[in-house]
Amino acid sequence: MPHGQKSHEFYERARRVIPYGVNSNFRYWSDDTTPVVARGQDGYVYDFDGKRYIDYRLGFGPIILGHVDPYVIERVIEAIHHGVTFAATHEYEVRVAEHIIATCPGVEMVRLTNTGTECTMHAIRMARGYTGRDIVLKFEGSYHGFQDYLLWSTANGKVEGMGERHKPVAYKQSLGIPEVLRDLVQLCPWNDVEILGDILKEKGEQIAAIIVEPILGNACALMPQPGYLQFLREQCDHYGIVLIFDEVKTGFRIALGGAREYFGVIPDLSTYAKAMGNGYPIAAIGGHRDIMMTIAPGKVAQGGTYTGNAVGTAAADATLEYMRTHDVFGKINHVGTILMKGIDEILSRHAVPHYVFGTPGMFGICLSDRRPRDFRELSEFGDWELYEEIAMHLVDNGVMPDPDGREPWFLCSDHTEADADETLQKYEDAVKHVLAKR
């Protein structure tokens, strides 16, 4: 997508004052194509030249009711007229905790933060405080935010740097992460019962937490194999490890009760963010009362000046209330299923080998003739160049998934059947165009 004139000028202005013109490395595509957005509305975003895109990035997932949702806006405006930050508990904080407890099976208590990164940071501190152990096990290809403890072997990592499958090496995802932290993180390939079993036999009693994205929301929405999450639950019970579901992407998106409801497996803690606030900065940690109660004066420290601020909590109160009283998932599942099936059919029709993963609200497409089961296989099997060429053709034509195939397509309840039809028509055009060039 070469920028239109006004978008180009705006991006150049941004680049003069912000590194690469973006406030998150993930938002940079290239000097000519990095998207700039003037505004959003419903399931669309518009650039500075007034060009409309059907938005399947949705801010990397948080927009679940659509951009500029009136129900949420009204509640936020009502809230800010009464003050935004108090250093004291107010009504909206309690309402949000009550919504989460009512919708997410097994959550007994909740603490709020502002971002997913803060949540995962606090959740592993709680697990360490609760168990008295230091090591945290995470899976290759999972992303849990920008904090130093967990920014290892994510989907941006190079498989060559991750060592042998049976002896995974933690791959550092950023300069500036202290080397001493390496000893505190244990990596494991996803969906591999045998390797996890071996690691736990050796180190299970030193591990404080297993943190897992129940669907690999940062690696093509790869699904857990049947029984895998239950296996994690059993292993954690056996070794006294705290099981954390990082539901920053899956929470309030794959189902109202997130992965707990969708898979019927109850972890000790869950981290939520994104869809719970329809794009406003709000996040939460929820779980068993006994672990949550390790957050206490003189025990585990948790807090922050802006935690529970009225803007984020009012947005979450409205978003969760709306989701509890309207058929948001019926709509998302309907349009998302049309898209998933349609893309599958188009790729088959044009003999492009592929697999479609995930759920209608959050799905990924791997162009491969072999079904990947984990991040290593995903990287090796997928034709990511072809994926990007198709995606960029779509973007040129006003349909915006992320060109990085590891990032899922996200749906919101404002996406319509007409959007899906337009997307599928443009998807077929893109496939034809890209294949003809090869």
Ligand SMILES: Cc1ncc(COP(=O)(O)O)c(C=O)c1O
């Ligand atoms: C699974 C998961 N955990 C944590 C995070 C970090 O959340 P935030 O960007 O709000 O800090 C993300 C962000 O994409 C995520 O996908």
